[in-house]
Amino acid sequence: MLYRVFCGLVIMLAQPAVADTAQSVFNNYQDALIQVQVIENQTQRKSAIGSGFYVSDDLLITNYHVIAEKIQSEQQYQLMANLGDDNKQQLQIIAVDVINDLALLRTPQKQNRQFTLASNLPAQGEQVFSLGNPHDLGMVVVPGTFNGMKQQSFYPRLHVTGSINPGMSGGPSVNSNSEVIGVNVATAGNQIGFVVPVAQVNALLAGANSTAPEIDTLKQQILQQLLTNQQQMLSPMLSEQWQMQPLGKGLVPADIAPFVQCWGHATELEQNNGIDTATASCGQSEQIYLNSGLTTGKLEMQFEWLDGKDLSPLKFNHHYQNRISYSGADNRAGKHDVTGFNCHSDIVAMAGKASRVIFCVRAYKEYPQLFDALYLAATVADGQQGFISHFTLAGVTQENATAFARKFMEAVVWQS
Template identity: 45%
Template sequence: MRALWWCSGLWFALLLLGSANPVAADSAEQLFARYEPALLQVRVLEKASGAKASIGTGFVLEQPNLLVTNYHVVSEAVLFPDKYQLEYLAVGQKKGQLKVVAVDVINDLALVSTDYQPEQRFSIQDERPVQGATIYSLGNPHDLGMILVPGTYNGLQKYSFYPRIHFTGAVNAGMSGGPTVDAAGKVVGVNVASAGNQLGFLVPADALQALLQRFIKDGEVADFKQQIDQQLVSSQQKMFEQILSANWQLKDFGPGKVPDEVVPFIRCWGESNVEKDKDQLKKVAAFCSQSEEIFLSQQFTTGRIEMQFEWLHAPDLHPLQFFSRYQQNISSANPDNQAGKEDVTAFECQHKVVQQPNGQHAKTVFCVRAYRNFAGLFDALYLSASLDHDKQGLISHFTLSGITQQTAQAFSRKFSEAVLWQ
């Protein structure tokens, strides 16, 4: 999700009138009146035209006097400072310049220096709300003005490597970087994403506290790309330590076996056209992924893991017909993350024919492409297709983004050993 958004006075009044709890509505009204001056619209301006390229929300902290927002809100100004600059818009149409001083790309957070000093500012809650508590998300949706949206705290998202609070409430585009507060007005999370249908996600307040402590210790960042590089490497090492040390469970798949949900944050789904499609080529597919992405820029994301398995069987097709269809499915494999030529190099690939311990053969392709601005990081793509049968075959595939070459090779070995074909 690239951005989150919010509304103005009429929308706020409608939200209060629609509340089933008048006590909560009064509390929400008081919170909004007290803290609205500490909410800012964060604007990314294109220098040449002076026009807005994107917007988000930010909020001013009590200590230290810094603005908090999402990294994805200010990313263009961080990566391309010659092209973009930042500006805030406060209550009463007051404007001023902003400067990013620290980022946490893994948790999509940024600290920004500002000369704006409202009388009332936000402080951070040290304890998490109880499950089911009413909390309040603030921000500026769709450039319509600041609003407050009540919702429910549902704890941390269960199946996620990156800690995110599940918030039942409307988090819309333009609300990115805004605070979500408890009934006392203390920040419990930072708006980060929405899946629609009252399904929102927040960065927990403890991640913000950790970023603040690093900033207090280390000061303003001199080289953002170096800091982002270090954060990406550290995050992927922690993730793959869990994955590679896990005891991978296998499941039956056609005449073979493939990995199942190898760690809790990798989830699997399946589908087939068996008994549903008159196509002579029968397909059974399984998809496994760690679906959250790390946002680097509008054109560049990383941090995903995806595994895919397909069993194809065509007893009534001529072997040449089957091979043609088989080849089409093999050639459809692509990297799972978004990146452009300015972000990554072209893939370099190794092609091999390998033999399993049971004597079965497969053609494998292992490809990597390097990150241009983050040394030592790569995307990896692996594809394997069984070769020993003329009317059926197993295709196994994975893509990894933002990993070291050593990690890519270690994962490839474990993955290939886990895919068994009879």
């Protein structure tokens, strides 16, 4: 039995005033918290668990990734609200926001106690409380500190302190007045937690219909969300000038978007089989969860400069070919979710140097118009020197994949 859960929070020791406030939050709102269960129909066992909370007498908020398998395989799973004392009620999916990892559910069990959504975020440094069901152990409250919006992120996230453990996905984080500031979603470990802001919850509620749509309708909504998201992410990168910097004799991006971070590394000759290398990589720290086999919404780039002037051409070329073969898609995708890659290869003159260029795309089976793209360019070795550039884009249109590849080819070149 697989328990697939993303985040959770555990109770921490706190100062007496903090403990009193946490106890008050728990006592007042424990009835407005539930455990969301994804039940596999054949075994009648839990396949995934998360947390949820009432925002009206019959509507709940949770994370999309908690209930994703129901959308992916409708007939295989059912969604249940565990209300305690062996009281389990079937849940309906009313709306989803896959970009912000949110889902709105309806339960037949009406609840008088509901959470209020905050009109403003706390000041940085103010105390907050995160609620949920860690490790299937029961509902808890965790004190923490609000640290503002996560920096260098395309997808809006609040940064809070607190030990985050499996089972808390979809639970609320609240201010000292017990008003929801966001929804627990993920952790980076070491007391670093991330929360979807309350503004995204309000947007989901505002756009939701009163009745539960068919799963196929939800999939169409997800497709439109993904198409809009990839356009918003790529448009500035395609229209603006990239800042470039040297890597060996190659030119590589230094800054193409605020949410794309870059790192570099170099090795000495004796550390790398007689070849001096310098590498750089750029990418996003987040991606979009579609199901257990498919993530999307991410850009990744890698670059490597190799200098083996003291090696024979045969030995250098052998190592060069090995390095080229390491490139692959960066996102998780299974054969049930995507087609195989369709690739085109050619020798292209780039800034006066001949380069072997490979460009591949694979289609999403459930979400037409979306593709993963893979690009690899290897400048033909020149005097035991080589330059490899690579990118992958996950969940983009063919038009945007081609436009990005064209801009990448023009910018990332061997300098004369």
